[in-house]
Amino acid sequence: MAVITKYVVERSGVEKMTFTSxxxxxxxxxxxxxxxxxxxxxxxxxxxxxxxxxxxxxxxxxxxxxxxxxxxxxxKAAKAGKQDSEEQTTAKQDDTSSKGLKAVAAGHAA
Structure with missing residues (x-):
């Protein structure tokens, strides 16, 4: 037998909806x-x-x-906000990658 947990949303004694989460x-x-x-x-x-x-x-x-x-x-519209967030993430990754390349290049030069 399986045990299932259910979450019931109730308003004024009336069951409105049941969820598993x-x-x-x-x-x-x-x-x-x-x-x-x-x-x-x-x-x-x-x-x-x-x-x-x-x-x-x-x-x-x-x-x-x-x-x-x-x-x-x-x-703001979620789509525009999502694009801005993705652009910022890409810019941070590019910045981090270029710093890593500089450190590797500096290590080989020494």
Missing amino acids: KAEADAYDKMLDTADALQVLLSASNQLTDEAQAEALALYLAQQKEPLLVALGVK
Whole structure:
């Protein structure tokens, strides 16, 4: 018999989702916290009078957190950030490699 650990995300006594990884369960729980906060914000605006619409929109925005942060200008697009990071890594590797070559060349000259 196998033993399986499950992580259950529960809200107000209702099981929302089950995961096999604690990290995934924590991430989902955090996304639901974000959705709750967004729903309060949306409800306060009086633009959405239907509670179900406000809840659905809040959940959607929470699920789309990364693109939302990019759209708000809080964060740069992940693709551009990834390219910058790769370029910096390559530059560091090139710099390290050239230092290593200089040290090897100096060792042979002596």
